[in-house]
Amino acid sequence: SAASGKENKPSSSRSRRDKDDTTNPDINIASIGNYAFQKTVGEGNFAKVKLAKHKLTGVEVAVKVIDKTTLDEKKLAKLYREVRIMKLLHHPHIVKLYEVIETKSTVFLVMEYASGGELYDYLVVHGKMKEKEARAKFRQILSAVSYCHKKRVIHRDLKAENLLLDSNLDIKIADFGFSNYYDPDSKLDTFCGSPPYAAPELFQGRRYTGPEVDIWSLGVILYVLTTGCLPFDGKNLQEMRESVCRGKYRIPFYLSDSCEKLLRKFLIRDPYKRAGLEMLIDDPWINEGYDHSPISTDVSQRVDEDDAIIALMERKYKIDRESIIKGLRENVYDETTAIYYLLYYE
Numbered sequence: 001s002a003a004s005g006k007e008n009k010p011s012s013s014r015s016r017r018d019k020d021d022t023t024n025p026d027i028n029i030a031s032i033g034n035y036a037f038q039k040t041v042g043e044g045n046f047a048k049v050k051l052a053k054h055k056l057t058g059v060e061v062a063v064k065v066i067d068k069t070t071l072d073e074k075k076l077a078k079l080y081r082e083v084r085i086m087k088l089l090h091h092p093h094i095v096k097l098y099e100v101i102e103t104k105s106t107v108f109l110v111m112e113y114a115s116g117g118e119l120y121d122y123l124v125v126h127g128k129m130k131e132k133e134a135r136a137k138f139r140q141i142l143s144a145v146s147y148c149h150k151k152r153v154i155h156r157d158l159k160a161e162n163l164l165l166d167s168n169l170d171i172k173i174a175d176f177g178f179s180n181y182y183d184p185d186s187k188l189d190t191f192c193g194s195p196p197y198a199a200p201e202l203f204q205g206r207r208y209t210g211p212e213v214d215i216w217s218l219g220v221i222l223y224v225l226t227t228g229c230l231p232f233d234g235k236n237l238q239e240m241r242e243s244v245c246r247g248k249y250r251i252p253f254y255l256s257d258s259c260e261k262l263l264r265k266f267l268i269r270d271p272y273k274r275a276g277l278e279m280l281i282d283d284p285w286i287n288e289g290y291d292h293s294p295i296s297t298d299v300s301q302r303v304d305e306d307d308a309i310i311a312l313m314e315r316k317y318k319i320d321r322e323s324i325i326k327g328l329r330e331n332v333y334d335e336t337t338a339i340y341y342l343l344y345y346e
């Protein structure tokens, strides 16, 4: 691929690729496949996310445009792992993948657009949530994360910035760029995530199984939802590390006892003593006002074959029934299944 063809000039001499240097012709196009780009929603160092509209159904989507020519082999492998994991996850509170379009130089991930933006920005604007609202959001997050863990997937970068909101202000977990599979009987050692949300064992360079690092981050998220502040902070990484490893955080006077007790279950420094998600199923704070646990046992959120939608696609888009059903059963992410998904979830 282009990545291996590039000689490794020392970074200082490599000229920064300026905006309109389109050595990659796909980066500044106006449309791809059935999608017309509208505006840029976010820009990372390897990807740009554009708001787009599906030309046939009019549904708004978010397209993550990844320039492969800027990725080395390792990063390319990470990208394909992220795509494989996204194809595995079908949950109401995880951003959906609709279609994957790949050219020689670019990968386009057509995904669900969360029009409400980041939970982080929502908290900046509205301040801390009342415990009732925090509970509703936290139950959605817990449901999505326990679904991932049951599929042997860990997110590893859970934070308020990656928790998006849709038009109903429901949670949509985004950015599985650091996610990975885990094996309950083996250890991982990659330090991932954002320092304020990172578990102490990660700062101490200890290997970990997987779920326990997400559970620590969930504790930090619960604290952020109910207080509007970070439990551990510092003006630099060293101070942050000391704060997290000391594990001391302030409990504001207005926090209920049941919420304080729940925080203590998550923010335990010893990963072996930290609560597992299944231990939280009947936690009083999580279930107050609800008659069922957010941690659902069934992990099959697969789309079913809706005859009305298939009939509409046959009539309106002249797509034959067999190819739609085949695509759904084989977990394909092409333009046909994308039309089905967009109509099904709308």
Ligand SMILES: CC1(C)C(=O)N([C@H]2C=Cc3c(O)cccc32)c2nc(Nc3ccccc3)ncc21
Residues within 6 Å of the ligand: 041, 042, 043, 049, 062, 063, 064, 095, 111, 112, 113, 114, 115, 116, 117, 118, 161, 162, 163, 164, 174, 175
């Ligand atoms: C494809 C996908 C999943 C994605 O990669 N992003 C990016 C882009 C911006 C961003 C961020 O600010 C935080 C997390 C993820 C992201 C998305 N952003 C949105 N909505 C949005 C709307 C207003 C502001 C921020 C995000 N919907 C879906 C996505």
